[in-house]
Amino acid sequence: MSAQDILVLAETNQEALADISLELLAGARQLAGGTGGQVVAVLLGPDGAKHADALSAADRILVIDDLQLAAFSPEPYLAVLESVVSSEGPRAVLIGSTTIGLDVAPALGARLDAPVLSGCQQIVVEGDTLKVTSAICGGKILADVEVKGSPAILLVLPGSFRPTEETGAAQVETLPSPVALKPGAVTFEELILPEAGDVDITQQDVLVAVGRGIQQEGNMEAAEELAHALGGELAASRPIVDQDWLPTTRQVGKSGMIVKPKFYLALGVSGAPEHQEGMSSSDLIIAVNTDPAAPIFEVAHYGVEMDLMDLVEPLTEAINARKGEA
Amino acid sequence: MVALDFGEVDDTLFTAAAKGADQIVKIPYDEDVPPPLRQAAAMYAQAIKELQADLVLIGVNAHDELEGVLAPLLALNLELPYVGVIRGVKSGDGAATLQAFKEFPGAVMARMNVKLPAVLGILGADQPPRYVPVSRIRAAMKSTEFQEQEVATAAAEPVATVQRMYHPEVGERAEMLEGSEQEVAQRIVEILAEKGVVK
Ligand SMILES: Cc1cc2nc3c(=O)[nH]c(=O)nc-3n(C[C@H](O)[C@H](O)[C@H](O)COP(=O)(O)OP(=O)(O)OC[C@H]3O[C@@H](n4cnc5c(N)ncnc54)[C@H](O)[C@@H]3O)c2cc1C
Numbered sequence: 001m002s003a004q005d006i007l008v009l010a011e012t013n014q015e016a017l018a019d020i021s022l023e024l025l026a027g028a029r030q031l032a033g034g035t036g037g038q039v040v041a042v043l044l045g046p047d048g049a050k051h052a053d054a055l056s057a058a059d060r061i062l063v064i065d066d067l068q069l070a071a072f073s074p075e076p077y078l079a080v081l082e083s084v085v086s087s088e089g090p091r092a093v094l095i096g097s098t099t100i101g102l103d104v105a106p107a108l109g110a111r112l113d114a115p116v117l118s119g120c121q122q123i124v125v126e127g128d129t130l131k132v133t134s135a136i137c138g139g140k141i142l143a144d145v146e147v148k149g150s151p152a153i154l155l156v157l158p159g160s161f162r163p164t165e166e167t168g169a170a171q172v173e174t175l176p177s178p179v180a181l182k183p184g185a186v187t188f189e190e191l192i193l194p195e196a197g198d199v200d201i202t203q204q205d206v207l208v209a210v211g212r213g214i215q216q217e218g219n220m221e222a223a224e225e226l227a228h229a230l231g232g233e234l235a236a237s238r239p240i241v242d243q244d245w246l247p248t249t250r251q252v253g254k255s256g257m258i259v260k261p262k263f264y265l266a267l268g269v270s271g272a273p274e275h276q277e278g279m280s281s282s283d284l285i286i287a288v289n290t291d292p293a294a295p296i297f298e299v300a301h302y303g304v305e306m307d308l309m310d311l312v313e314p315l316t317e318a319i320n321a322r323k324g325e326a
Numbered sequence: 327m328v329a330l331d332f333g334e335v336d337d338t339l340f341t342a343a344a345k346g347a348d349q350i351v352k353i354p355y356d357e358d359v360p361p362p363l364r365q366a367a368a369m370y371a372q373a374i375k376e377l378q379a380d381l382v383l384i385g386v387n388a389h390d391e392l393e394g395v396l397a398p399l400l401a402l403n404l405e406l407p408y409v410g411v412i413r414g415v416k417s418g419d420g421a422a423t424l425q426a427f428k429e430f431p432g433a434v435m436a437r438m439n440v441k442l443p444a445v446l447g448i449l450g451a452d453q454p455p456r457y458v459p460v461s462r463i464r465a466a467m468k469s470t471e472f473q474e475q476e477v478a479t480a481a482a483e484p485v486a487t488v489q490r491m492y493h494p495e496v497g498e499r500a501e502m503l504e505g506s507e508q509e510v511a512q513r514i515v516e517i518l519a520e521k522g523v524v525k
Contacts, residue, residue: 135494
C-alpha cells in the first residue's frame, strides 16, 4: 500500500452489492490513474467474499470477516475502518453518501484528523493537489475545492461515476477484523421491509412524480388522474411522503426506490441529488417547474417552466383525446 | 433547543418556543461567516454538555454542509454514540434505551437499539410536521427569553480551500418546451407518441 492508493468502502444492501460500490470503484480507477497508485476495495462482513468477483475493478479487495459486521452498526464499522485506513495510508478514501456513509465518514475523518468533503461529484488529482467539485444546497450550487491533507475522506454522491469495465489485479484478501469488535451502544435489531400490497413503482413504465410544488393534498387527485390517463402511477419526492400524502413505497430517491421507467414526469420536484439518485436513468424525463434554475432540468430531456397545476388538466385532456383517436 | 446565533436563527427559535420548547439556549457568535464545521461541532458540544441531556437530536445533514457532516462530529465531541438518517424513535425496553428507525434504500428501515445518552441524526419524523399559527409565534416573540451560553471558541482551520462557487449550468440537457398550456400539452403528447409511450 502506498500514499498514492485510493481506498473504496464497498457496501452491500440486503445481501446484494450496492450500485454505489461499483460507481466508487470507477471513480477510484480514474483517480488512481492520476496518482499512480492502486485501488483497494474494503468490504465489511462475514459474507463479503461472495461479492469479491463483482469488485474486479479493484487491485486489492480486503474482506474483513467478522460476525459483528454482519449488519451495519456504527461503532464496529468505524473501528475497523479507522484501523484499515490507518494501516493502508491511502491518498483518498471514497465512501458513498449513503445511509451508512453519512454515519461513518465524518467520524472517520475526525478520528484520523483527516479532511472530509461531502457532496463530491468530481474528483481529480493534479500534481499533489486533490481537487473536488461538491454539490451543496440540494444541487443548486457547486463548489470547486482543493482539499488539504491526506487521506482525504470523500463522501461521494451516488450517480457521480458510471461503473467501469476496466479491471484491476483483483487480488482478494480475507482477513479477520484488525481490532477486537464488540457491540457498541447502538446495535442493529432487525430490518423492516415495506408493507406489500401497494403498487411496485419500480415495475411501472410510466411514473408521474409529484414534489412539494404540488402544494396541497387536494391537488394530488388531478396528478393521479394524469398518471392513470398515461397508464402509469403516482410517485413522489420525500416531502410528499413525509406529509403522508403517499406511502413510503411511492418515494423515489436515496432512501426510496430506484426507478427506470420509460417515462418519468416530474411535477414540482426540484431535483435534489437525493431525488435524482432514484430516477436519473429513466428513458425519458420531462420536468415541469416554475423555477428555470431547478436542478431537475439538468437530468430532464425536456423541461417546461410553468405552474404544474396549469398544465396537468390540459395534458390529461390531450392524452385522453389522443387515446380516443387511436 | 440549542442554536448558534447566526443568520435568521431567531425566527426558528421563536417557532420552537411556539411549539412548546421549554428552554432555548443561544450560543453567541459574531462573525460574518459560519464557523468551520469542526469548530461548530466543538461549540455546540460545549453548550450541550452543560445541559446534561440524555438524548440529543440534530438534523442529519444540512443542505450547506461541505466539510463533512455536523451531526456525527457533535456526537464525537460529546463522546456519545451516534446513529443518523433516523426516521422515527420509540421508547426502548429499558429506561435508558430507545429504538431508532434508520432509513435504508427501498423504503426499508433498520430498527436500531440505542443505549442512552446518545446523539441521533434526524432525517424526518414518523408523523407529518406540525405547523403553528403565526399568532402563536408572534406571542412567543413577546414572551420568550433566550438563555445565552458563551463558549470558548478554538478557531478551526477549514479542511479545504474553496476556489469557486457557482450555479450549475441550467438546462444542459433539457430542451425547454414553450407556448401556451395547450400547446405544451400537445407537444408532450407528440413526444410521448414518438417514443411509443402513448399509441
Ligand atoms: C439522507 C437523505 C435522504 C434523502 N432521501 C430522499 C429520497 O429518497 N427522495 C427524495 O425525493 N428526497 C430525499 N431527500 C430529500 C432531498 O434532499 C430534498 O429535500 C427533496 O427531494 C426535495 O423535494 P421536492 O423537490 O419535492 O421539494 P423542493 O426542493 O422544495 O422543491 C419543490 C419544487 O417545486 C417547484 N414549484 C413550486 N411551486 C410550483 C408550481 N406551482 N408548479 C411547478 N413547480 C413548482 C419549486 O420551484 C421547487 O423546485 C433526502 C435527504 C437526505 C438528507
